[in-house]
Amino acid sequence: MTTNQLTTAIANMLTQHFSNIPITPATGTANPNPESKGITYHLLSAQLTRERSDRFVQSHAFEIRWLETDNIPATLPDELFEALETINVEGTPYRATELRWETENNTPRMLVYYTMRTTKVSESATTMQHLEQRPTALKAANE
Known part of the structure; x- marks a missing residue:
């Protein structure tokens, strides 16, 4: 599974559970437009360890x-957990190992x-096969 596949699956689950709310990837700006509405998702880190x-x-960490900030539904944390x-x-199916709801700079987020x-x-390597050798009679070249 690739990071892109996981990110797409998260976007699909959010869209499925919150069909009436805009779901967009985060733009990368620290402070989103105050007029913005909806949910953003963002990959925080991806790590591969041997x-x-x-x-x-x-290991993948996402921020939702x-x-x-003024209109936070009371059921939002539970709905995000479920989604x-x-x-x-x-x-x-992949199950989250941790889900954490918190507020950062008055903006609610889920990790x-x-x-x-x-x-x-x-x-799989080809296994060594048995070689069978049979003696054959050589005919004389002059015959």
Whole structure:
């Protein structure tokens, strides 16, 4: 699974659960336009760590922000938890390892963490096969 696939799955889940609210990727500005409405999502970090020679841990942290500081629905944290606790990435469900609701600069946000373990599948090598040798009679060249 790639980071882009995970980000797309989060956007799809937010759109599905909040169909009447604009869902957009974060623009990267620290202070969004005060007139902005809706929800933004942003990848905070992505990390790939090797556990063994063939096993890796992928960690992703996302920030989900509610843009209206004056109009925060009371049920918003619960709805975000429900939407993002388990997401579907191309038919495979992934469960968040941590969901945290907090307020930063009067802007509510949810931090969502997904951690997956992956195994590198090596190509199977062709096994050595038995070679059978049979003695054959050589005919003389003069015959």
